[in-house]
Amino acid sequence: MAAGSGSSVGFVGAGRMAAAIAQGLLLAGKVEAGNVLASAPSDRNLCHFRRWGCRTTHSNAEVLTSCSVIFFATKPHILPSVLAEVSSVVTEEHILVSLAAGVSLQTLEELLPPNSRVLRIMPNLPCVVQEGAVVIARGSRVKNEEAELVQKLLSACGLCEEVPESYINIHTGLSGSGVAYVCMFSEALAEGAIKMGMPSALAHRIAAQTLMGAGKLLLESGKHPAQLRTDVCTPGGTTIYGLHALERGGLRAATMSAVEAATSRAQELGKR
Incomplete structure (x- = not known):
């Protein structure tokens, strides 16, 4: 899948950082509002997405069946149960991106079906104004073209660098x-x-x-x-x-x- 206005991007979790990333993608023209789908348990966090013309749902599984690039923006302690919930609809075509602090790539790969393509990212608050600093670490099954796609998408939020996973905690302390x-x-x-x-x-x-x-x-x-x-x-x-x-x-x-x-x-x- 090439990065561009035809990309389908999903957000499981619609809090402040998910909204910041979505806004960056929309403002930069990386994706069209109609190709963004966000899920959350209640309507409270979905109002931003609706205001921008994005689609919303209360079903996490619907995000997976509708989109090819998925950002998991839930709280870290909730993520394992969310992954268990959607695991049956995860395919090898999905690119799965976790924002959860402290949940390693190894853990993510163990919680998901075999051959799942998983990345971790760590953004910071200035992504809200498209001047953030984001680092990306790729899982064992992610190819160069898939990592480059995610990096191109996230460049809409500011500086975006691919790093070894061991740098993510340092990025947290630094940025x-x-x-x-x-x-x-x-x-x-x-x-x-x-x-x-x-x-x-x-x-x-x-x-x-x-x-x-x-x-x-x-x-x-x-x-x-x-x-x-x-x-x-x-x-x-x-x-x-x-x-x-x-x-x-x-x-x-x-x-x-x-x-x-x-x-x-x-x-x-x-x-x-």
Whole structure:
């Protein structure tokens, strides 16, 4: 199946991340609304899909019989029962994509019929605005063309990279949790400006724009962060004084420790 407007995409589970991925696919023209089918036990999470013109159902099995690429966006502890429910309608033609944190590819393949084609993905919240970071890990029966199809679809949500499964927990600590770290830093930047006399709303807008602009500059320039940091500094200027204050406060070590702590926690949760 080629990626494009004729692709049939299903969502088992219709929560915030499923909606974010669906919205990205629709806005980028990767799939037409009529070719998207989402299921959920109640109508509460289906309202977004209906508003976009997508089809909805309360039957998980109907999603499998109607679509070829399926995103399983249920909570991790629910996923095994959902897979048991739909297992009888899974075929070798399906491409099955799990968003469930901590559920390994090996476990997914054991829960599904033989020869099922399974991938794991880990998105982050900025997928809601099509500026997310998503990683993909493929199961043992997934071919290059199938992994490339999923990667092309998910590129509508932002940066999308295929990685070994062992990187998924690291991605969680870096990018999934990292959104919260960046929000905290943005808040602190703005509060520094507020302390110096800038109005709150203006300070928060400028701080957010500064972070977005710096991120885009990093991606598009291809330069190492240290090089761009050096480009901003001038001898005896304002930036080097500010950087010195950040180093005194332990920003670098604290950030590295945050990624390590969140990654370790993701690994612990995956063993339960």
